[in-house]
Amino acid sequence: MTAAEALEQLRKDGQGDGVELFAGPKDAALLVRRERVKAVLRHLRDARAFGCDLLVMVTGTHLTEKKDAKGVLVRAAGFEVIWHLRSVTQHHLLAVKCRLPIDDPRVDSVADLWPAADWHERETWDLVGITFTGHPNLRRILLPEGWEGHPLRKDYVYPKEFGGINLEVDAPWPTP
Amino acid sequence: MGLFERSLPDVQLFKIADLAVNWGRASSLWPMTFGIACCAIEMMAVGAATFDMDRFGAGAFRATPRQADLMIVAGTVNAKMALIVKRLWDQMPEPKYVMAMGACTVGGGPYWKHGYNVVKGIDKFVPVDVHVPGCPPRPEAIIEGVRFLQRKIMAKRVLAKGAEGTPDFTGISVSPGTVGILEPTVRMPAPPAAPAAEGARA
Numbered sequence A: 001m002t003a004a005e006a007l008e009q010l011r012k013d014g015q016g017d018g019v020e021l022f023a024g025p026k027d028a029a030l031l032v033r034r035e036r037v038k039a040v041l042r043h044l045r046d047a048r049a050f051g052c053d054l055l056v057m058v059t060g061t062h063l064t065e066k067k068d069a070k071g072v073l074v075r076a077a078g079f080e081v082i083w084h085l086r087s088v089t090q091h092h093l094l095a096v097k098c099r100l101p102i103d104d105p106r107v108d109s110v111a112d113l114w115p116a117a118d119w120h121e122r123e124t125w126d127l128v129g130i131t132f133t134g135h136p137n138l139r140r141i142l143l144p145e146g147w148e149g150h151p152l153r154k155d156y157v158y159p160k161e162f163g164g165i166n167l168e169v170d171a172p173w174p175t176p
Numbered sequence B: 001m002g003l004f005e006r007s008l009p010d011v012q013l014f015k016i017a018d019l020a021v022n023w024g025r026a027s028s029l030w031p032m033t034f035g036i037a038c039c040a041i042e043m044m045a046v047g048a049a050t051f052d053m054d055r056f057g058a059g060a061f062r063a064t065p066r067q068a069d070l071m072i073v074a075g076t077v078n079a080k081m082a083l084i085v086k087r088l089w090d091q092m093p094e095p096k097y098v099m100a101m102g103a104c105t106v107g108g109g110p111y112w113k114h115g116y117n118v119v120k121g122i123d124k125f126v127p128v129d130v131h132v133p134g135c136p137p138r139p140e141a142i143i144e145g146v147r148f149l150q151r152k153i154m155a156k157r158v159l160a161k162g163a164e165g166t167p168d169f170t171g172i173s174v175s176p177g178t179v180g181i182l183e184p185t186v187r188m189p190a191p192p193a194a195p196a197a198e199g200a201r202a
């Protein structure tokens, strides 16, 4: 099932509201409006036609502003959350995306739909700083407690020390 | 050596005693079983039959810092793990030695530039006796590191006063068989110029 077919099926099921096709450079995906994320993902899991019983991963990206050659804004700065779903019974893979504004990166948690989402959402929050509302236990998973900031953001400033441990580089890289 | 630590006169008798103590320490280095990342695989290879670190008296890997003399830090140390490495080092009884194994522990390695969470060299929080570079170092390199550490231990003063690093065993006749692999007249190479960050290492 391709993303276009999935969109068609979603519209047929009456769930096509707020969903559009995202034509990426390689694979197409479904781009879902933020308010509709949970309902659409629930439908993808439960509907027989989709049967996406396995959540492969949840991840996030920090998107910077992009302008074309003439200086026209192509893409505003923001965040993107990506869910990869797989149907074990029907052998297809679907990617679902959601764009979030830069000043309010907040989306519904799906940890109650797939338990696997629990740690993935914690990781996404830890590294990119996207808040998943309704997550049972949203705290750091990879970085130590008390860490400041979210390292995979483009504007992240590397820390100089943590817990008394010096994290600085002694000497600059030697130039050949 | 407790009360007498480097306080006795620098006479032949105590030099021989030092030699005996150092020989004991150098010939039974017990490393700690503590692998952090990919380098640990090479460390395991060193302990296994092909390379067999037991030939050099350093093959008894202990699973507790209380019984270990040598901490081989094998792998990427990040900020979260650095606190634990530091605690393990604190728990080891004296005399204790640290080997920084691999590019990661020597200076950050592949994570030198973009490792927001990686400590750029473990000598920022524990005193390192021997650095073994490589990513990962070959088992022979680790054995070389252990041999180097053993030579370094042989050059230490335990009971007698005197400058360390320049052992003077002239006049002491010890047959090579007595000290096993270690030549009694070995001299340490001159230490390199002190790095700028010396104060931060204490």
Ligand code: SF4
Binding pocket: B037, B038, B039, B040, B074, B075, B076, B101, B102, B103, B104, B105, B109, B110, B134, B135, B136, B137
């Ligand atoms: S030095 Fe290389 S092999 Fe060793 S822990 Fe670092 S990345 Fe892994």
